[in-house]
Amino acid sequence: MIELKSVTKRYDSVTAVDNVSFSVKAGECFALLGPNGAGKTTIVKMLLDFIPPTSGSLSLGGIPSTLAECRQSVGYLAENHRIPADLSGWQYLLRCAELLDIDRSEATDQCRRIVEMIGMQGREQAKSGTYSKGMVQRFGLGAALMGGPKLLILDEPTGGLDPIGIRELRQLLESLKGQGMTIFLNSHLLSEVEKICDTAAIINRGKLLVKDAISDIVKDGDTLEDVFVRLVKG
Secondary structure, eight states: OEEEEEEEEEETTEEEEEEEEEEEOTTOEEEEEOSTTSSHHHHHHHHTTSSOOSEEEEEETTEETTSGGGGTTEEEEOTTOOOOTTSBHHHHHHHHHHHTTOOHHHHHHHHHHHHHHTTOTTTTTSBGGGOOHHHHHHHHHHHHHTTOOSEEEEESTTTTOOHHHHHHHHHHHHHHHHTTOEEEEEOSOHHHHHHHOSEEEEEETTEEEEEEEHHHHSOTTOOHHHHHHHHHHO
16 A cells, blocks of 8 residues: 655755655554654655655555555645634535535535544534644544545644543544554554554654564563664664
8 A cells, every 4th residue: 555665855964764665555554653853754745745755766555656646545634734713624624525526415424424433523613713732633634534535644643632532533543444444644652553553663863763563563561662762762
């Protein structure tokens, strides 16, 4: 579903991503982990063709990331997601449906289902300017689910969520994973990653340190956090 081959991204004298290669199988829940500035969001931006790699190649579903058709079945939630303050969550979801050319009747049905999935019944008609950060994040996830994507790319999806919201997000992702969706996420909540994800890659200063099944990364009584800290600190 996702493949990176010898991907490097440089900004003048700074190498943000340094010769990284890995793949993610269809139906996997995968986490890309690393400290702030490790290159995680840069990789996501290259996958979505927001920025080009300096060298190497990326593909989604076997299609080069430079071709728009590879993103037709991709849902994306950006880090620090925002909604225009004058729109309600419902209006925002409908706008997203319009961008996907979903007809009004189907869009309304999808909005109802999505509002229930993200737990925002009763608040969907309020202006987003009245929402907490966690509520905005929920509607951002809802927008990413519009159109029934096969691949979900989430950049720090737990931002602004309280412990109950984090648990509900985990349960939703587990449900989507059970339906066969491929999930690619960046997160600093390693305890949640350990519960949700099948595989993970850890990067630091643009370099890939490890990519493997969670069960093979975490051994001998360690937690994922233990392994992460040990690898990153060297």
